[in-house]
Amino acid sequence: EVQLGQSGAVVKKPGESLRISCKGSPHSFTDHWIAWVRQMPGKGLEWMGIIYPDDSDTRYSPSFEGRVIVSADKSISTAYLQWTSLRASDTAMYFCARLVGSSSYLDSWGQGTLVTVSS
């Protein structure tokens, strides 16, 4: 069974930077895209973007382009979601998930990382 482990909940202030992580087994990362999904408080799931850790090819949803940075370190089977300047509106639960590319669905999900941005 594929398992993705995410970093723990964090509390940050507006304007601060942050990087959260998603670690899988080498098998779970190789030849797969990793997606990031946001869920704001009381709202639905939103597709943020995907990365192919093997070569760090990255695709962003238009709503998130320029707002976040998705990266990966293939050598440690870890994907990252990064902000350079957080806003209160970034407060949300963030999930990583593995994309089965040929069929376009997310077959394994991390447990989520709660990011709270508050002054």
Place this chain on the structure above:
Amino acid sequence: QSALTQPASVSGSPGQSITISCTGTSSDVGSYNLVSWYQYHPGKAPKVLIYEVRERPSGVSIRFSGSKSGDTASLTISGLQAEDEADYYCCSYAGTSTWVFGEGTKLTVL
């Protein structure tokens, strides 16, 4: 890129069947047979129920089924059980390496 339209809530009694609709456009649901459905119990990781409109991953109950007509996909849950009470999301490929989720539907088992 707008979220796919789902009813905010549906309900049913144990043993009954319910259907959740997911309406998109000719640019997403209508163009690709790449609709998936997820069950989400808050506090847990979402779980895929259906992919490619009607395919069930191994281990998913046959009580869950999917279909599509035009720009609208549907998830049907038969033989409702208390454990089915959760939030349900559809998701569709929308071209050029983009995907879009539905707004989400809260299922209440009466």
